[in-house]
Amino acid sequence: MFDIIAVPVDGSDYGYESADIAIEIAQKFDSKIAAVHVLEEFSFSSYDDEEDSGDAILAKITEKANDAGVEVIEHLLTADPLRDMKFIINQTKADLVVIHAHGANNNRFVSFEENEVSDTQIGSVSERLIRTSDVPVLLVK
Template structure:
């Protein structure tokens, strides 16, 4: 049913939760995982440190998938996650995207009363992907 499942990860617990769900689906459908990490075009950190961080994050996903017997192709790309995620997912030739509702930069979604992310809010990258994707998107909460 699903040959390639794309899972964008950002190093947050949310991203790893989405990866866990993608791995479970891949196990059931004998699918491959396309693990995607986007290096932001404009960052205050050095490119080398960002690249090292991205490789570590992708390696964690690959290890989890390998332990489950799932093949992974890692994609470490420089782009704007908000603007380019649909294009990136298209390039992986995925037929399903598994993404978490929130990412590592969830400061915009914090409720000051509870000091936590609201269950009714969604991150900008996830929201844009839901609106623009031509393939199914599974939103993990």
């Protein structure tokens, strides 16, 4: 049913949670995982530091998936995740995208009264991907 399942990961607990679900689905459908990490085009960190961090994030996903018997194709790209995620997903030739409602930059969704992420809000990258994707998107909450 799904040959390639794309899972954008940003190094947050939310991203790893999505990867776990993508791996479970991949096991059931004998699918491959396209693990995607996007390096920000404009960052205050050095490119080498960002690249090392991205490699470590993807390696963690690959190790988990390989332990589960799932093949992973890693994609470490420099782009704007908000603007380019649809294009990136299309380039992976994914049949399904598994993405969390929130990412590493979820602080704009924090409820100041409760100091936690609201269940009714989603991040900007996830929201745009849901609206524009040509393939099904599984939103993890």
